[in-house]
Amino acid sequence: MFNVLGIINVIEKEQALMELTENRTLAAVPIGGRYRIIDFTLSNMVNAGIKSIGIFTHFKMGSLVSHLKNSREWNLDTKRRGLFFLPPDFSKYLFSPNKWDVSHFTTRLGYMETSTRQYVIISGCNMVCNIDYQKVLDFHQKNGADITVIFKEVPPGEKEYLSPYLSLDLSTEGQVTGVRTTSGRSNRDKICMEMFLLSRTLLLQLIDECVKQNKWDLVRDGFMGNLRELKIYGYPFTGYLAKINSLRNYYKHSMDLLKPPIWQELFFAAGPVFTKVKDSAPAKYTVDAAVTNALVANDCVIGGRVENSVISRGVKIGKGARVSRSILLEKCVIEENALVENAILDKEVRVTKGKIIGATADGPTVVRKKSVL
Known part of the structure; x- marks a missing residue:
């Protein structure tokens, strides 16, 4: 063509x-x-x-x-x-x-x-x-x-x-x-x-x-x-x-x-989908990690539990943390024992230790870029 x-x-x-x-x-x-x-x-x-x-x-x-x-x-x-x-x-x-x-x-x-x-x-x-x-x-x-x-x-x-x-x-x-x-x-x-x-x-x-x-x-x-x-x-x-x-x-x-x-x-189906290449390391999973039905991009460090979620590049999830049915964009940090459920986190969001982020009655919770919760 x-x-x-x-x-x-x-x-x-x-x-x-x-x-x-x-x-x-x-x-x-x-x-x-x-x-x-x-x-x-x-x-x-x-x-x-x-x-x-x-x-x-x-x-x-x-x-x-x-x-x-x-x-x-x-x-x-x-x-x-x-x-x-x-x-x-x-x-x-x-x-x-x-x-x-x-x-x-x-x-x-x-x-x-x-x-x-x-x-x-x-x-x-x-x-x-x-x-x-x-x-x-x-x-x-x-x-x-x-x-x-x-x-x-x-x-x-x-x-x-x-x-x-x-x-x-x-x-x-x-x-x-x-x-x-x-x-x-x-x-x-x-x-x-x-x-x-x-x-x-x-x-x-x-x-x-x-x-x-x-x-x-x-x-x-x-x-x-x-x-x-x-x-x-x-x-x-x-x-x-x-x-x-x-x-x-x-x-x-x-x-x-x-x-x-x-x-x-x-x-x-009709051809590959191309995107911007970032030469970074593969995702790393610690001995405490448990991942089920998730897309995990490169350069992530997973130390907690992830299920039914989409995890973008450079995300860090701490020990004891849980992410479920959520979308985490680049470089988000989920600290130890935090819970993120039914949420969309924009880039570089930090969820501090023990914090709970959940869905609202109107749909998934959305957190703005670079927010600290």
């Missing part, structure tokens, strides 16, 4: 994950012990052979830039192509929290206009999955589509974790005939994954038309508003999908990673 340009639109609601997104964008939120949310979207593109990828940035980009800055792990550290950070021009537009606002694209026109690629794949970053974009391109070309929208058909019990979403109506041939916004209560269950494939020239044309007509939602007005004029097809994705748009979903899908079939599919 050398002839495809990649665009990752990381503009999300600033407080999507509350405490976890106070000082970082959602794309940079750690997940799975060693990864960031953007790693999945970026790896999907790299595994498909896409060599030029632009990231539409917004606010609070420090953590994201630090994570991706040399792009070596994704083999994008090249002179002519590679990874591009594309900040907006705040002097021209008042930016909306809607990541599909046309103004987000008009200030990056230079990146798209100077490219020689025939196609563009545009994706948000809060839909976590492992997808083969080569199959999407083959589907697009086989059907002679103008735009291909990737969707997932889900049973009623799973829709609440993907809400809110766009729901697609399809013909028997797979062409999109209608679209509506739903909160998860509708019987319609073909859920748009916010991933689109179209020609670069068509994208530029649709952006221009939206601006001239004073329409500012690229998906609603530019794509779906032209259902009669364009051949828009839906590509069915059948793998595991996690939408990270709330603390509840973040916690739920992090716990899903403890299930081997989901872990295998998400990290290896």
Whole structure:
């Protein structure tokens, strides 16, 4: 897919994950012990052979830039192509929290206009999955589509974790005939994954038309508003999908990673997931350690009991301490005889000796970065 340009639109609601997104964008939120949310979207593109990828940035980009800055792990550290950070021009537009606002694209026109690629794949970053974009391109070309929208058909019990979403109506041939916004209560269950494939020239044309007509939602007005004029097809994705748009979903899908079939599919199905490499020692377990059904990253020291939890790099858990159904981000310290249960601890949190941290009635307890409890 050398002839495809990649665009990752990381503009999300600033407080999507509350405490976890106070000082970082959602794309940079750690997940799975060693990864960031953007790693999945970026790896999907790299595994498909896409060599030029632009990231539409917004606010609070420090953590994201630090994570991706040399792009070596994704083999994008090249002179002519590679990874591009594309900040907006705040002097021209008042930016909306809607990541599909046309103004987000008009200030990056230079990146798209100077490219020689025939196609563009545009994706948000809060839909976590492992997808083969080569199959999407083959589907697009086989059907002679103008735009291909990737969707997932889900049973009623799973829709609440993907809400809110766009729901697609399809013909028997797979062409999109209608679209509506739903909160998860509708019987319609073909859920748009916010991933689109179209020609670069068509994208530029649709952006221009939206601006001239004073329409500012690229998906609603530019794509779906032209259902009669364009051949828009839906590509069915059948793998595991996690939408990270709330603390509840973040916690739920992090716990899903403890299930081997989901872990295998998400990290290896269509290709590996790459992340920033840190050359640190393997995790160390003392004679008092007891670990059951947990993901433990490198450079950890485990001296207590860990069960059903995700433990990130550099975490230290003291003798007699217990961590259960929790997510501990980098360099947290759980001192002796402390208890952490049903909680999410941001980076460098210290839980002192004998302290008890537990869930609230509203869900898992969330502790801000560098807190001492």
